[in-house]
Amino acid sequence: MLEKLMEITKNHHELFKYSIPLIASENVTSYAVRRFYLSDFGHRYAEGWIGKRFYQGCKYMDELEAFAVELTKKLFGCEHANVQPISGVTANLAAFFALTNPGDTIISVSVPDGGHISHDRFSAAGVRGLKVEHYPFDVDNMNIDVDATKRKVEKMDEKPKVFVLGASLFLFPHPVKELVEVAHEVGARVMYDGSHVLGLIAGKEFQDPIKEGADVVTASTHKTFPGPQRAVIMCKKELAKKIDHGVFPGVVSNHHIHSLAGYAMACIEMLEFGRDYARQIVRNAKALAEELYNLGYNVLCPHLEFTKSHQVAVDVSDFGGGDYVAKKLESCGIILNKNLLPWDDVKNADNPSGIRIGVQEVTRLGMKEDEMREIARFIDMALKDKKPIKDIKNEIKEFKSNFLTVKYTFEECPAYEFPKVV
Structure with a gap:
């Protein structure tokens, strides 16, 4: 049985070693990042918040999480960061918990137009019990039509509580500033899913959704950002408690400390390179x-x-x-x-x-x-x-x-x- 497991794993490595990997949602980590997967952090639980855990033995896990938060703030210039989500969908679900109630309406990019499934009614948004409207989309420019969105929102009897930006097919920066104005006029929050472009944001080569006014930024950390498979949420300070509560106890218990250490290492790499x-x-x-x-x-x-x-x-x-x-x-x-x-x-x-x-x-x-x-x-x-x-x-x-x-x-x-x- 061990030989079979080794064979499968080695064959997988060989497949990618001699192929051209062009999946837009994948990356390869350095040994510096991978090294932390093998640490004792992978055997432990750190349920709760920094300094307020439900187990003993968390002294250095607290230090690690605080350090990862510090690195995130430095890299992205955010007011608050939560580094506990273990996937992009988990981060999105936590944000929906923080920003909405069941029965609320959100507006997002449809899946055919490039939106991620978690932004729609048949995934995380549906799990939260949200109604989903879709942005009018400018197909020629592969982007959200701002003027048509304004007209649509004006006509809606039930205004969206959250404007979701970001996408799975994501060629161009979204009109964050323009849609922040539309959202705030109706008392809505703007949530930007930067999963695909997080590394480009960190490298100052895309857009900066935080500076452009997004209230919350969610992102997985293993696409353009070359870290382990987990996620992060950044937000304005005024939303910190809601976001943290949406994450724990909302959707996360133990948050895989070994990959959190890998994420911290990837942040250090991105600050340099x-x-x-x-x-x-x-x-x-x-x-x-x-x-x-x-x-x-x-x-x-x-x-x-x-x-x-x-x-x-x-x-x-x-x-x-x-x-x-x-x-x-x-x-x-x-x-x-x-x-x-x-x-x-x-x-x-x-x-x-x-x-x-x-x-x-x-x-x-x-x-x-x-x-x-x-x-x-x-x-x-x-x-x-x-x-x-x-x-x-x-x-x-x-x-x-x-x-x-x-x-x-x-x-x-x-x-x-x-x-x-x-």
Whole structure:
């Protein structure tokens, strides 16, 4: 049985070692971050708040959590931070607990327009018992239509209690300042889900939702932010008690202290390397999008230079749809995901029009604009059957063999080696 478990794990490492990882919601951590996963913190509970735990033995866990809060405030310039949520959805649910009551209405981006499932009635918002309205969406510019939103809110008998911003397909900054004005006019709060772009926010390469007036910012910490899989909530000081109570006892008990230590280490890395890393991510996304466009692909928003984030969206209807394309590319060693686009029916989620590409992980491996153009050519070879799949896979394996080291960290390390515990 042990041999089977080792085999599965090693095979997984080999898969990613010789593939091009382009999932927009994933990243690879440094050894500096991973080291903390193996600490004794992983055996312990720290239920409660700093200095007010329900168990003994939490002295250094208190110190760690306080340090993680301090680092978060320094990195993002927020008034208050809660570092206990263990996932992005958990953070969103905690914020809904803090800001709403069951039966309240919120307004968010629909899933076909790029919204995250947790912002909709069939996920976290529904668990809280919220009614969900959707923003009018400007499909050409892949963003929220502010003027149409103003008109919609004016006509609503029951005004939204929360305006949810941020998305899962997130190409451009959202109009935070403009919608803060609309929200505050009707007594609503603005919640910004920065999960996908947290690393870009930290690196000053996207937008700063806190400075633009968002009341609450939630985010997972493992997408453009190269930390472990957990989350953070930042908010205005006046909401601190509500947010903290929404987290504990609302949706979190023990909050996985070992990965919290890893998050603190990732914050330290981003304070040192975040600007260079975030800048290269955006440059890479633009280069990949432009090359795909030049090769004849229907890349969204060419008039806006395709993207200002880590993501590229492509309509691949002419190549069999998102599901077919994602599976074909996977067979060649290119890993990305199918994605609904605004003109898709949610009922067709199994094979939507689009694919979503994220470049944050390959950027962490040291790839730059020239490599993005090479990746575009690999995609083109696969989708236009220019070479047999086996040949493309071998070329990708050779290409990837030059990019197996984690960069933008204090001590470069192998990205996909299965670590040995001595």
